[in-house]
Amino acid sequence: MNSRPPIIFIEQYYFPDGWGGAQIPRDITIDLLNSGYPVSVICGRDQYVPVDPENDDPGGDPGKRGVKIRYVPRLPALRRRPKGLLSQCWFCLIAVVFVLSHGRRSILMVQTNPALMVVAAGVVAALFKRRVILIAQDIYPEVMIAHGMIKRGGRAANFLLAMYRWAYRRAACVVSLGPEMTARLAEKGVAAGRVREISNWATGDLRLVRGSSNRFRTEWGLGDNFVLLYSGNLGVVHDAETMLRAIAAARTSLSALRMVIIGAGSRIAEARSLVDSLAIDDLVLFKPLVPDHLLPLSLGVADMGVVSLLPGFDGLVVPSKLFGQMARGIPTVYVGPRNSDLDRLIAKSGGGISVENGNYAELAARLVEFASNPAALEQMGKSAVSYYARHLSREIGLDSYRSIVASVAGSECAT
Numbered sequence: 001m002n003s004r005p006p007i008i009f010i011e012q013y014y015f016p017d018g019w020g021g022a023q024i025p026r027d028i029t030i031d032l033l034n035s036g037y038p039v040s041v042i043c044g045r046d047q048y049v050p051v052d053p054e055n056d057d058p059g060g061d062p063g064k065r066g067v068k069i070r071y072v073p074r075l076p077a078l079r080r081r082p083k084g085l086l087s088q089c090w091f092c093l094i095a096v097v098f099v100l101s102h103g104r105r106s107i108l109m110v111q112t113n114p115a116l117m118v119v120a121a122g123v124v125a126a127l128f129k130r131r132v133i134l135i136a137q138d139i140y141p142e143v144m145i146a147h148g149m150i151k152r153g154g155r156a157a158n159f160l161l162a163m164y165r166w167a168y169r170r171a172a173c174v175v176s177l178g179p180e181m182t183a184r185l186a187e188k189g190v191a192a193g194r195v196r197e198i199s200n201w202a203t204g205d206l207r208l209v210r211g212s213s214n215r216f217r218t219e220w221g222l223g224d225n226f227v228l229l230y231s232g233n234l235g236v237v238h239d240a241e242t243m244l245r246a247i248a249a250a251r252t253s254l255s256a257l258r259m260v261i262i263g264a265g266s267r268i269a270e271a272r273s274l275v276d277s278l279a280i281d282d283l284v285l286f287k288p289l290v291p292d293h294l295l296p297l298s299l300g301v302a303d304m305g306v307v308s309l310l311p312g313f314d315g316l317v318v319p320s321k322l323f324g325q326m327a328r329g330i331p332t333v334y335v336g337p338r339n340s341d342l343d344r345l346i347a348k349s350g351g352g353i354s355v356e357n358g359n360y361a362e363l364a365a366r367l368v369e370f371a372s373n374p375a376a377l378e379q380m381g382k383s384a385v386s387y388y389a390r391h392l393s394r395e396i397g398l399d400s401y402r403s404i405v406a407s408v409a410g411s412e413c414a415t
Contacts, residue, residue: 005105005409006038010095010121012113014043015062015069018291020232021137021320022048023203025111029067031398032405040068040102042095048264049289070098085116092120099124107408109133115140122167131408134171137200139184139316140164146312147236165189172408175401178341180315196404200320201394202327204292209300216297220285225258226371228333229302232289232321235265239308239357241274242335246363248278253368262287262298295324302330303377304352304370309336311357318342326351326388329381331370333363351384 009029013022025041033039041062063069072094091114099108108130110121118140125132141160144150150157165188168174174190176182176197185195212218217227228247234240247259261271261284268286275284290298299305305325309317314337322342325332332352334342346352355363370377 004035004037005107006040006102007032007109007405008040008042008099008102008106009109010042010117011111012044012046012091013048014041017047018049019047019289020203020292020295020324023292024200024320026062027201027203027394027398028109028401030062030065031402033062033066035402037405038068039066040070040098042070042072042098044091045071045074049291088114088116092116096120096124099130100128104129107131107133107405109135109405111135112137112140119163119167122170125170125172132171133173133175133404133408134168135175136168136177136181136185137317139181139188142184143237143313143316146316173404175404177318178315179344180339180341181318184315196400198397198400198404199392200318200323201392201397202324202388204295204324206327207296208328208330209296214297214300217301220260220287220301222258222260222285222301225256226254226367227301227303228257228259228306228367229262229299229304229330230259230306230308230321231262231299231302231324232319233265234261234263234267234271236267237310237313237317238265238267238319239310239335240267240271242355242357242360242363243306243308243333244271244274244278244280244284245360246367247283248280249360249364250367251280251283253364254371257283257367257371259284260287260301261285262289264289299324299328299330304333304367305330306333306335307342308334308357309340309342311337314340314342322346323388323392326384326392329385331377331380331384333366335363345387349384349387351380351387 009025011025013019014025029039029041072091075090095117108121108124110117110132112118118134121132121134124130141150141164145152145157168188168190174185174195176185176195177199178197182195182197250257272286275281307319307321309319318341322332322345326349332346334346334352334354336342336357338356343354346354353366
């Protein structure tokens with residue numbers, strides 16, 4: 001009999017999703033399986049980055065390695081609104097039924113996607129005495145309040161704040177992505193001894209295909225231009241305006257400038273509209289998200305990468321784009337609030353620069369400066385890789401997750 005407790009991992013996007021964010025749960029669950037824990041995963045069938053089974057390779061199937069994958073069945077009535085509240089309720093209901101069908105020895109690991117699963121996990125912990133590890137990829141409902149989806153100070157906001165506060169405090173351990181997020185969790189009343197900081201890490205093939213060997217650079221008509229790349233979700237927490245206005249401002253001094261946006265999300269349409277209004281459609285190229293195995297090509301077009309965060313979202317979200325760029329030696333421009341987790345990482349690593357939201361003139365000037373200084377870019381890339389290897393690598397993160405699970409299995413969270 002296996003003396004280690006079973007692990008039940010819950011995340012909406014898992015396998016065969018081609019999204020980098022779905023790779024981190026695969027890394028965690030496969031590593032725990034290899035460490036001797038029986039592992040089951042509850043996930044959805046919808047894919048954030050759809051995979052073509054004939055042409056795309058989403059990576060090895062965790063099911064073939066021994067991870068038991070349970071897909072939440074789709075309801076026909078929910079297919080038109082796969083991310084709506086009713087869909088979240090359905091997902092959580094099925095997940096809870098599955099969890100309760102397992103013995104009390106099981107440890108539940110829950111990522112904050114779907115968001116309502118945080119509350120469901122709190123109920124399972126409180127009423128059924130199950131041990132829960134929450135991985136806070138986002139802090140709810142504060143993200144929705146900061147975006148304006150819920151009125152700050154209103155009854156709905158206050159109710160959700162109280163409900164989620166209660167749920168977060170039921171967890172045996174909460175994983176934070178950085179110091180600012182840890183501070184947000186403290187505001188919720190989560191005891192310091194129950195919080196463990198673990199950064200996300202880079203996913204996919206970490207190699208880069210550069211220059212004329214990169215077929216994307218050729219197919220996309222980028223030539224020898226200086227390329228600023230935004231790769232990943234462009235959603236409610238991200239700043240598209242500052243980087244696009246900077247492109248418009250820099251064009252008179254740097255004609256050989258292009259921006260590539262490889263992404264999806266709620267602000268893509270807004271970004272396209274701004275590109276049209278600024279008359280920079282000849283400088284900005286939009287492409288859909290690519291599966292992980294194509295990252296050496298897509299990220300390889302970048303001379304610099306950009307990561308952004310809108311004011312008010314610092315500590316609520318830590319965009320993982322930065323880690324993918326650092327691991328590959330891509331110098332990064334961070335556009336966002338000062339003293340956020342990302343701003344501090346940029347400063348500590350020396351792997352890029354920070355520009356505050358709205359300061360597009362400064363960003364334009366820095367792009368012009370770096371386009372004529374390849375030596376400075378090369379040094380930033382080397383600094384980023386070095387810092388990533390010493391502090392943020394996949395191996396470091398997985399070791400921390402193993403430590404947490406071992407501690408919770410012993411009924412206490414490591415600090």
